[in-house]
Amino acid sequence: xxxxxxxxxxxxxxxxxxxxxxxxxxxxxxxxxxxxxxxxxxxxxxxxxxxxxxxxxxxxxxxxxxxxxxxxxxxxxxxxxxxxxxxxxxxxxxxxxxxxxxxxxxxxxxxxxxxxxxxxxxxxxxxxxxxxxxxxxxxxxxxxxxxxxxxxxxxxxxxxxxxxxxxxxxxxxxxxxxxxxxxxxxxxxxxxxxxxxxxxxxxxxxxxxxxxxxxxxxxxxxxxxxxxxxxxxxxxxxxxxxxxxxxxxxxxxxxxxxxxxxxxxxxxxxxxxxxxxxxxxxxxxxxxxxxxxxxxxxxxxxxxxxxxxxxxxxxxxxxxxxxxxxxxxxxxxxxxxxxxxxxxx
Amino acid sequence: xxxxxxxxxxxxxxxxxxxxxxxxxxxxxxxxxxxxxxxxxxxxxxxxxxxxxxxxxxxxxxxxxxxxxxxxxxxxxxxxxxxxxxxxxxxxxxxxxxxxxxxxxxxxxxxxxxxxxxxxxxxxxxxxxxxxxxxxxxxxxxxxxxxxxxxxxxxxxxxxxxxxxxxxxxxxxxxxxxxxxxxxxxxxxxxxxxxxxxxxxxxxxxxxxxxxxxxxxxxxxxxxxxxxxxxxxxxxxxxxxxxxxxxxxxxxxxxxxxxxxxxxxxxxxxxxxxxxxxxxxxxxxxxxxxxxxxxxxxxxxxxxxxxxxxxxxxxxxxxxxxxxxxxxxxxxxxxxxxxxxxxxx
Numbered sequence: 142x143x144x145x146x147x148x149x150x151x152x153x154x155x156x157x158x159x160x161x162x163x164x165x166x167x168x169x170x171x172x173x174x175x176x177x178x179x180x181x182x183x184x185x186x187x188x189x190x191x192x193x194x195x196x197x198x199x200x201x202x203x204x205x206x207x208x209x210x211x212x213x214x215x216x217x218x219x220x221x222x223x224x225x226x227x228x229x230x231x232x233x234x235x236x237x238x239x240x241x242x243x244x245x246x247x248x249x250x251x252x253x254x255x256x257x258x259x260x261x262x263x264x265x266x267x268x269x270x271x272x273x274x275x276x277x278x279x280x281x282x283x284x285x286x287x288x289x290x291x292x293x294x295x296x297x298x299x300x301x302x303x304x305x306x307x308x309x310x311x312x313x314x315x316x317x318x319x320x321x322x323x324x325x326x327x328x329x330x331x332x333x334x335x336x337x338x339x340x341x342x343x344x345x346x347x348x349x350x351x352x353x354x355x356x357x358x359x360x361x362x363x364x365x366x367x368x369x370x371x372x373x374x375x376x377x378x379x380x381x382x383x384x385x386x387x388x389x390x391x392x393x394x395x396x397x398x399x400x401x402x403x404x405x406x407x408x409x410x411x412x413x414x415x416x417x418x419x420x421x422x423x424x425x426x427x428x429x430x431x432x433x434x435x436x437x438x439x440x441x442x443x444x445x446x447x448x449x450x451x452x453x454x455x456x457x458x459x460x461x462x463x464x465x466x467x468x469x470x471x472x473x474x475x476x477x478x479x480x481x482x483x484x485x486x
Numbered sequence: 487x488x489x490x491x492x493x494x495x496x497x498x499x500x501x502x503x504x505x506x507x508x509x510x511x512x513x514x515x516x517x518x519x520x521x522x523x524x525x526x527x528x529x530x531x532x533x534x535x536x537x538x539x540x541x542x543x544x545x546x547x548x549x550x551x552x553x554x555x556x557x558x559x560x561x562x563x564x565x566x567x568x569x570x571x572x573x574x575x576x577x578x579x580x581x582x583x584x585x586x587x588x589x590x591x592x593x594x595x596x597x598x599x600x601x602x603x604x605x606x607x608x609x610x611x612x613x614x615x616x617x618x619x620x621x622x623x624x625x626x627x628x629x630x631x632x633x634x635x636x637x638x639x640x641x642x643x644x645x646x647x648x649x650x651x652x653x654x655x656x657x658x659x660x661x662x663x664x665x666x667x668x669x670x671x672x673x674x675x676x677x678x679x680x681x682x683x684x685x686x687x688x689x690x691x692x693x694x695x696x697x698x699x700x701x702x703x704x705x706x707x708x709x710x711x712x713x714x715x716x717x718x719x720x721x722x723x724x725x726x727x728x729x730x731x732x733x734x735x736x737x738x739x740x741x742x743x744x745x746x747x748x749x750x751x752x753x754x755x756x757x758x759x760x761x762x763x764x765x766x767x768x769x770x771x772x773x774x775x776x777x778x779x780x781x782x783x784x785x786x787x788x789x790x791x792x793x794x795x796x797x798x799x800x801x802x803x804x805x806x807x808x809x810x811x812x813x814x815x816x817x818x819x820x821x822x823x824x825x826x827x828x829x830x831x
Contacts, residue, residue, distance in 0.1 A: 250595070273762070274688035276652060278676065285674070286667065289660040290689030292762050293755065305621065312622060315634040322631065329630070331623065331678040341683040343619035344635025410638065417618070417637050 149262055150175045153236040156228035159183040160190050165242045167193060172246075172256045176238075179228040181206075184220055201227060213470070216365070216463040222347065223363035226464075229354060230471050236265060237358070238351045240391065247309045247392040250330050260389030261304040261351030264334055268298025271339040279334040302357045306349035307331075308393035313346045315410065316403035323399070330390060342420055349391045358472075359432045362464045365457050408451070415450050419443075433465050440465075494607055495520045498581040501573035504528040505535050510587045512538060517591075517601045521583075524573040526551075529565055546572060558815070561707075561808040567692065568708035571809075574699060575816050581610060582703070583696045585736065592654045592737040595675050605734030606649040606696030609679055613643025616684040624679040647702045651694035652676075653738040658691045660755065661748035668744070675735060687765060694736045703817075704777045707809045709802055753796070760795050764788075778810050785810075 156179045160166065166173070170193075178198035182190055186202035206227050207214045217227045222241065229237055238258050247255045267281040273295050280287045280296070287296050312327040337343050352361060423442055429435040440461035447454035501524045505511065511518070515538075523543035527535055531547035551572055552559045562572045570584055583603050592600045612626040618640050625632045625641070632641050657672045682688050697706060768787055774780040785806035792799035 274682055274686050276650065276688060276691070277657060277672065284670065284672065286657070286659060286663055286670065288658045288689050288691070289663075289751075290691075290758065291660075292758050294759050307621060312631070313633045314631060315636075318631055318634075325629065325631065327622065327629065329677055331676060332674055333676040333678060335680075337619055338683050338686040340685050341619050343621060344633050346621070346634070406634075413635065413637050414639050 148175065148259075149236060152234050153238060153262070154179050154228070154232040154234045155258075156181065156225050156232065156237055156239040157242060158222040158225035158228075158239070160192070160242045162242050163191065163193060165245070166196060168246055169240075170195070171254075172258050176258075177234075179232055181224050181228045183222070183224050199231075201231070209471075210467050213463050213467040216362075216460040216467060218363065218366045221366035223366040225347065226361060226363045229358055229361050230464075230468050232354060233472075235353065235355045236262075236351065237354050237361075239347060240350075241348045244308070244349055244391040244393055247330075247390040249390075250332075255389050255391070257306055257349060257389035257391050258351075260334075261306060264304035265301050265351055265353055267301065269301040269336040270295065270298045271336050272299075274338055275335075279336070282334065300353065300356060302353050303345070304351035305337075305345060306351070306389045306391060308346075308348060309390050311393040313344075313348065313393070316399045316406050317410070319397075319399035319402060342417060348393065349389070357432055359465055359468045360436055362436070362461060365453075365460045408453075412450060416447065419446050433469065436465055437462055493520065493604075494581060497579050498583060498607070499524050499573070499577040499579045500603075501526065501570050501577065501582055501584040502587060503567040503570035503573075503584075505537070505587045507587050508536065508538060510590070511541060513591055514585075515540070516599075517603050521603075522579075524577055526569050526573045528567070528569050544576075546576070554816075555812050558808050558812040561805040561812060563708065563711045566711035568711040570692065571706060571708045574703055574706050575813050577699060578817075580698065580700045581607075581696065582699050582706075584692060585695075586693045588739050589653070589694055589736040590739050592675075592735040594735075595677075600734050600736070602651055602694060602734035602736050603696075605679075606651060609649035610646050610696055610698055612646065614646040614681040615640065615643045616681050617644075619681075619683055624681070627679065645698065645701060646681075647698050648690070649696040650682075650690060651696070651734045651736060653691075653693060654735050656738040658689075658693065658738070661744045661751050662755070664742075664744035664747065687762060693738065694734070702777055704810055704813045705781055707781070707806060709805070753798075757795060761792065764791050778814065781810055782807055 153176060155173055155176050159182050160180060174195055176197075178192075178196055180190060180192070180198055180200045182188075182200060182202040184203075186204045190200060192198050192200070201209075203219060206217050206224075209231070210217065210227075218224050225239055228239070238261055240257070247257070249255055267279070270280065273291060275291060276288050277285045279285060280291075281298070309327050309330065312325060314322070314325075347363065352358070354361075419442075423439065425435050425438055429438050440458045443454055443461065444458035448458070498521060500518055500521050504527050505525060519540055521542075523537075523541055525535065525537070525543055525545045527533075527545060527547040529548075531549045535545060537543050537545070546554075548564060551562050551569075554576070555562065555572075563569050567586065573584070574582055583606055585602070592602070594600055612624070615625065618636060620636060621633050622630045624630060625636075626643070653672065654675065655671050655673075657670060659667070659670075692708065697703075699706075764787075768784065770780050770783055774783050785803045788799055788806065789803035793803070
């Protein structure tokens with residue numbers, strides 16, 4: 142579908158939660174330099190991130206976030222990579238690609254560097270097929286199609302909202318699995334892109350992620366994590382929609398400290414057992430016709446159903462509403478209006 | 487999970503719908519010779535299939551089927567590969583592997599011949615994870631696990647009922663796609679095994695398929711196809727359960743004639759648009775506690791809901807009941823009893 146000429150340089154922003162490692166940008170320069178970067182600097186705002194020459198970027202530290210959002214800045218996490226979602230909010234582009242600074246360029250089995258962004262763009266510009274599984278995986282790739290028995294009425298697919306890239310080398314494990322398998326590395330390059338079927342939950346990872354901001358931007362809130370919160374490393378889990386996963390791979394260089402992670406994840410490991418049935422059962426009323434309205438409705442259900450699990454969810458439900466208010470403030474004629482007019486894309 | 491020592495030679499039968507090509511068995515000899523073969527000969531019973539020396543087999547032609555099942559033989563298709571399901575019925579083993587005679591041994595990317603049966607056994611002996619999607623795909627493979635955010639309560643998985651292998655070379659396309667893309671070949675070896683999520687429909691192909699006969703044998707009915715029926719090549723579509731797909735690959739050697747296929751599939755292409763919503767909406771009552779009871783209940787719903795689409799479905803619904811009667815006749819203390827006692831595997 143998408144050829145190399147679909148670079149979307151004017152329609153895509155790259156959001157990076159922070160940059161601790163300047164080699165990161167040098168390594169990605171061949172692929173990322175044509176794009177505009179939005180860097181959301183985590184931690185101490187008095188420190189300066191020196192971005193190498195040649196990159197077009199804007200940088201926000203905590204002081205900037207507080208100045209721009211005022212009291213609503215409370216919905217943006219601090220000292221957690223969830224801070225990146227401020228970048229989703231200030232962007233004015235149709236597409237977002239977000240990547241962590243410990244993600245390096247992967248190589249395909251032939252040893253060729255993988256242009257992860259190009260593959261995300263291909264995924265986002267080709268439809269998803271969430272209503273029926275295709276055993277040849279992505280039917281829109283060159284050399285593939287729908288197999289015998291696939292209903293013809295479903296072959297147009299639906300717009301792809303999220304492109305979820307994967308990771309070679311350090312797998313995205315939780316702290317207990319890291320502790321049990323400290324040496325495990327992912328070396329299997331699976332040459333496939335597939336649609337997560339409708340109604341199926343999966344653990345979304347924000348490390349290497351593209352999405353259509355016009356279509357679902359307001360739903361890509363990564364929650365309240367990190368500093369002052371009882372939980373971390375569950376930011377990306379909190380967001381999920383109709384999604385393609387598989388290619389592209391990045392090379393995940395750094396295993397984070399499993400002991401630190403266990404402290405951050407501790408409550409999440411218990412809570413996820415209650416959160417998942419909640420999402421499996423959640424139903425949104427038909428009169429919610431914008432992403433914003435759906436998200437605010439979801440926040441009510443979070444308060445009502447998950448508030449009993451821990452008071453944290455009351456705070457999170459409030460932050461979800463604050464996030465939508467802040468989004469609408471910064472995006473006054475945003476995607477909500479489009480969806481309300483019946484145009485999904 | 488399953489090591490090479492799990493060969494299951496005493497617990498698995500190989501069912502082959504017919505053998506038109508004797509090279510087929512020679513090519514598979516290194517992998518299949520230790521197993522018992524059940525060959526269901528399609529077409530003219532006066533013809534003789536000469537099975538090469540060294541194979542342990544039983545062979546049934548149409549006269550045998552008529553003799554064994556009497557009037558109930560009407561549920562077994564004639565002149566269609568759906569005849570193979572007679573072999574599922576006469577087997578007394580826990581597992582079945584079924585393969586078409588135009589499926590040759592595939593090679594992996596390193597050029598090594600793929601022992602498809604060994605991979606099916608690995609798939610069948612390791613659990614499936616239909617309740618939550620894992621982005622590293624099969625978490626039970628060496629070098630893989632559940633990713634961050636995967637609920638710990640779901641990590642045991644559930645018994646795998648079906649292992650759905652794929653095909654290199656000739657893709658399993660319907661007649662219209664064959665006509666549009668006569669030269670397309672599948673050359674992409676996707677090194678992954680994944681669980682089809684619960685509630686997701688997919689087009690099952692009987693070309694290269696393993697399943698747990700004790701668990702779901704009576705549900706693996708391939709319907710009424712071929713001679714005397716208005717439809718063919720939809721046999722395998724009619725069966726489906728909680729299933730692993732992906733590896734192993736076979737090499738599918740022969741593209742069947744798309745014009746002949748179009749004639750066979752013609753009605754199916756229309757009907758599948760009604761059949762799929764039917765299956766999406768079908769609910770089985772809780773008092774159906776055996777596979778047999780579920781299947782008979784499903785036959786009632788087929789008659790009631792799909793009978794309006796075409797009188798063929800009235801016949802099919804009757805054949806489904808006949809199939810279960812014949813199954814129970816040949817398997818008097820069959821898997822139904824086990825399920826009724828609450829043991830699923």
